[in-house]
Amino acid sequence: MEQQQLGTSGLTVSALGYGAMGLSEFYGPTDDRAAAEVLARALDLGITLIDTADMYGHGHNEQLIGAALGRRRAEVRLATKFGIVRAGPGEPRRIDTSPAYVRRACEASLRRLGTEVIDLYYVHRVDPATPIEETMGALADLVRAGKIRHIGLCEVAPATLRRAHAVHPVTALQTEYSLWTREVEAGLLPLCRTLGTGFVAYSPLGRGFLTGTIRSHDSLAADDFRRTNPRFSDDNLPRNAERLATLARIAEAHDARPGQVALAWLRARAPEVVPIPGTKRIAYLEENVAALGLSLTPAEVAELATVFAPGTTQGARYGVEGMVGVNA
Numbered sequence: 001m002e003q004q005q006l007g008t009s010g011l012t013v014s015a016l017g018y019g020a021m022g023l024s025e026f027y028g029p030t031d032d033r034a035a036a037e038v039l040a041r042a043l044d045l046g047i048t049l050i051d052t053a054d055m056y057g058h059g060h061n062e063q064l065i066g067a068a069l070g071r072r073r074a075e076v077r078l079a080t081k082f083g084i085v086r087a088g089p090g091e092p093r094r095i096d097t098s099p100a101y102v103r104r105a106c107e108a109s110l111r112r113l114g115t116e117v118i119d120l121y122y123v124h125r126v127d128p129a130t131p132i133e134e135t136m137g138a139l140a141d142l143v144r145a146g147k148i149r150h151i152g153l154c155e156v157a158p159a160t161l162r163r164a165h166a167v168h169p170v171t172a173l174q175t176e177y178s179l180w181t182r183e184v185e186a187g188l189l190p191l192c193r194t195l196g197t198g199f200v201a202y203s204p205l206g207r208g209f210l211t212g213t214i215r216s217h218d219s220l221a222a223d224d225f226r227r228t229n230p231r232f233s234d235d236n237l238p239r240n241a242e243r244l245a246t247l248a249r250i251a252e253a254h255d256a257r258p259g260q261v262a263l264a265w266l267r268a269r270a271p272e273v274v275p276i277p278g279t280k281r282i283a284y285l286e287e288n289v290a291a292l293g294l295s296l297t298p299a300e301v302a303e304l305a306t307v308f309a310p311g312t313t314q315g316a317r318y319g320v321e322g323m324v325g326v327n328a
Contacts, residue, residue, distance in 0.1 A: 007272075035068070121148040153170055198274065230317075
């Protein structure tokens with residue numbers, strides 16, 4: 001698979017990464033054995049960027065990945081995140097990026113992942129009680145100690161990225177970016193280009209919406225978090241789905257799937273961006289990788305950009321709790 005640098009950091013990763021969150025929770029039933037098979041197939045296909053977080057499954061996701069990688073750890077650029085603290089089922093989450101917590105969280109992730117060093121360590125959300133300069137200082141100490149190789153930020157405002165980058169180079173900025181989530185084009189993406197910070201796009205398939213397979217709110221599993229996501233509500237989902245006809249038409253013209261067109265659009269729109277779609281099925285994983293070979297015409301890229309213009313998606317990206325720490 002094609003490899004590319006994240007910004008000017010020197011960290012080289014596959015042009016398409018893999019987001020592992022759904023292997024532990026959030027999108028219906030999970031299966032550890034099937035998850036290990038998906039991860040192995042991802043490596044076989046040439047994917048080198050595996051993305052997780054300590055809060056996915058309350059640490060389960062990191063343990064799963066650490067066990068699945070085994071002797072293949074050297075093939076992977078392993079990325080994880082810290083800062084969102086989930087005390088227990090039913091309890092409200094909180095954000096902690098204090099220097100003391102940074103160190104504790106890193107050590108815990110290293111143990112669960114079964115590795116001596118984390119390739120890319122992200123601040124998952126910004127803690128309003130801790131200046132970003134203090135958090136970055138603690139992360140810089142971890143770089144010097146050889147615990148982590150690169151520092152990343154998630155879901156931050158441009159001003160926060162600038163302040164953080166002044167303390168230590170930020171290798172990657174990760175946030176949601178897809179046809180139906182394009183706010184980053186106005187500020188964050190241009191700033192990343194200016195600073196030499198790489199850009200990693202999570203949910204590049206709109207949490208499955210852009211595949212055209214989610215027909216109704218009721219089709220989602222009872223424990224699927226999208227049932228509480230405003231964009232998938234009974235009111236918003238039908239209105240959002242009206243634009244999928246254009247995506248389906250262009251996909252048919254290329255003998256492709258709608259999700260593949262969505263990924264190809266993202267790559268055409270911003271070639272330096274590394275999408276990290278997640279899936280629990282090998283067939284969908286292979287479909288996503290195949291999208292790297294799909295080329296859209298300039299007219300198709302422009303048409304999709306118009307149909308999915310910023311601000312036209314109905315509903316917020318998360319519910320009230322999920323938006324805490326976003327764009328901070």
